[in-house]
Amino acid sequence: MKRIIREQKVRNFHQAKWDEPVIFELHKPGERGVEAPQAESAIVAAVGDGVSVIPDSMKRTEPPALPEIGQAKVLRHYLRLSQETMGSDFNVEIGQGTCTMKYIPRVNEMMIRTTKLMELHPLQHEDDVQGILEVYYRLDLAMREISGLDRFSFQPSSGTQALLTMASIVRAYHESRGEGEQRNEIITTMFSHPSQAATAVVKGYKIITVMPDADGFPDIEQLKRAVSDRTAGFVVANPEDTGIFNPRIREFTDIVHAAGGICYYDQANANGLLGITRAKEAGFDMCFFNLHKTFAAPHMCGGPATGALGVTEALAPFLPGPVVSRSGEREHYELQEPGDLSIGKVRSFHGVAQTVLRAYAWIRSLGAEGLLNVAQVAVLNNNYLYHKILQIPGASAPYIKGNRLEQVRYSWQKMTEDTGVTTEDVTRRMCDFGLHYWTSHHPYVVPQPFTLEPTESYSKEDLDEYIQALVQISKEAYNEPETVKNAPTRSTVHRINDSSFDDPAKWCITWRAYLKKTALPQAEA
Known part of the structure; x- marks a missing residue:
């Protein structure tokens, strides 16, 4: 039987999109997922009701404003959110940079759940x-x-x-x-x-x-x-x-x-x-x-x-x-x-x-030889990526030329000067190919940075798919820059106004803070 080998190309990715509201907005008074049982009388007699021994200073004056939601609705909510999330189980996580989202053996996950x-x-x-x-x-x-x-x-x-x-x-x-x-x-x-x-x-x-x-x-x-x-x-x-x-x-x-x-x-x-x-x-x-x-x-x-x-x-x-x-x-x-x-x-x-x-x-599971092999493959993967990316128009890697170790901080500075397309634009366009991409720590000491770290987890095919996406974006930047600037077109994320990141007056870390800053009545939530 003749085998068919798929030609390497950019993945035609479409992200699931649910327009899912914040869970507090799903609140409906009186809905219940689980009804907590009262303590049995024998337990109360032995250890008390578990509440009266708590000092008054540590007790809430009113119940927390948690959303009241039925079980099925909770399940649908989180399953929908999971479909709107890209992670290491779904895509090539080379772009996670210094967070190193490498493969985690699933047998180890089973072990810790015993x-x-x-x-x-x-x-x-x-x-x-x-x-x-x-x-x-x-x-x-x-x-x-x-x-x-x-x-x-x-x-x-x-x-x-x-x-x-x-x-x-x-x-x-x-x-x-x-x-x-x-x-x-x-x-x-x-x-x-x-x-x-x-x-x-x-x-x-x-x-x-x-x-x-x-x-x-x-x-x-x-x-x-x-x-x-x-x-x-x-x-x-x-x-x-x-x-x-x-x-x-x-x-x-x-x-x-x-x-x-x-x-x-x-x-x-x-x-x-x-x-x-x-x-x-x-x-x-x-x-x-x-x-x-x-x-x-x-x-x-x-x-x-x-x-x-x-x-x-x-x-x-x-x-x-x-x-x-x-x-x-x-x-x-x-x-x-x-x-x-x-x-x-x-x-x-x-x-x-x-x-x-x-x-x-x-x-x-790896042993001494396996740990050494991890380092060898991580360095090999990184330098293969490094060699290929330096061939992409508009991309560079500042400082020393030659082999790097486990990651590289690259720059799109030339592409930005030539086309106006920034590294943040590339971030959103990569989402259209189902790939994650990381820029750098702030402030950007390398101009228009992107930091890639393939680790030992990824195959040459994985690396080539990632490289091909960057090649495609570079072509678009030089020939049809609005395609990149208006990205993403097939994902749940969108262009954001990141000026609020530097303005504490606009931060809403909790739902309560959001309600206060937007002056929304609790009932409307």
């Missing part, structure tokens, strides 16, 4: 949760091998919170040595993630930013001029958000150490590094990995996330607690509370067990 895990409670006795404590412990050991560091905490609930935790450890370390007031500066680099500077500022530090040299590497001469006896620490992502890996990073950490500073490493995305290079050999005292990126757990719109934070033995006493330890010959796992030098908790309990289990299962 009642053995879903019904655990963080206040259970240690003897009843030995299984998950062992997973925490063994993931700690795996992370030590991957990073070269000596102890890990999984308490930080995100990469940014891990950065805040590391900045807190830097401050606690210097205060323990009587240098807390003197060492008040943190050094970072232009293309490192904005959270690195932001979290250090939260801890009261002054930020010194090392700018890139002509090739895009952090300027080592600027670093030499920046360090002093005021230097508390140095924080960097390597590779940075441009995808450029600094091969002289050990010189940077040695310079900071010579001045008495602590070096900490943003490894939120380590797809291109696993099995190739480690934080220890680069001279870092701390690093973190996002389990919800590199280690194949869902990002899920900001949670449930985990920033796995590793430190050297010298900094281990400052870690937030508790951490899991193993004691005795019978391999009993227990939560070890922090000592006097610890910075304390950075979130409740010990972190997201489901995310920890996913990451542990992913590492165990």
Whole structure:
């Protein structure tokens, strides 16, 4: 039987569109999805009604204004919304950039939905949760091998919170040595993630930013001029958000150490590094990995996330607690509370067990050779994409020419100058092909940016489909620019006025805030 091979072309995508209202607008007084039963008399006699023991100061004066909706209507609402959403299960997520929406093995999703895990409670006795404590412990050991560091905490609930935790450890370390007031500066680099500077500022530090040299590497001469006896620490992502890996990073950490500073490493995305290079050999005292990126757990719109934070033995006493330890010959796992030098908790309990289990299962299924292969394929995919995109009219990649690591921050600057089509226009046009596309952090230090990160998850066919869509949009921009400027035409999204993003007076974070700012009566909602 003769096989038919489909010719590579741009997908004829049509997004489902329901014009679905906000769930509060579906409210109908008296409708019920579930009628909550009253507590049985025997339960009330044993433990009370569960309400009267709550202090009056903690009780609402009136019920929350939640929508009243029947079950069928709720189901239809969320199914319709799911059809209007593009995600990694539906399309090629190369354009998610630094969020790394890679493939997540579905067997791991089934694993975390077992009642053995879903019904655990963080206040259970240690003897009843030995299984998950062992997973925490063994993931700690795996992370030590991957990073070269000596102890890990999984308490930080995100990469940014891990950065805040590391900045807190830097401050606690210097205060323990009587240098807390003197060492008040943190050094970072232009293309490192904005959270690195932001979290250090939260801890009261002054930020010194090392700018890139002509090739895009952090300027080592600027670093030499920046360090002093005021230097508390140095924080960097390597590779940075441009995808450029600094091969002289050990010189940077040695310079900071010579001045008495602590070096900490943003490894939120380590797809291109696993099995190739480690934080220890680069001279870092701390690093973190996002389990919800590199280690194949869902990002899920900001949670449930985990920033796995590793430190050297010298900094281990400052870690937030508790951490899991193993004691005795019978391999009993227990939560070890922090000592006097610890910075304390950075979130409740010990972190997201489901995310920890996913990451542990992913590492165990791949093994050392598999993790190395992840990095090799991620770098191969990225450089194939890089080579092809530089051939598209109007596209460029600023700074060093040659291989990049796991991602690249590209630019449509020339296309914008030639046609008036912007990277935001391209964002909406990509939706017409069923593809996601990410621009960059604000402010745009690379003009008209777009950041692509294919990871190891995508095949050459996937990459070619994505490239073909960019080729098509470039042709349209130069020959019929209004097609791109008026996009999307086959999707649920539309052109927005993003000026409101910079005006807090227009923000409506909640439905209640929306009602207040639009002066809509509650009854009309």
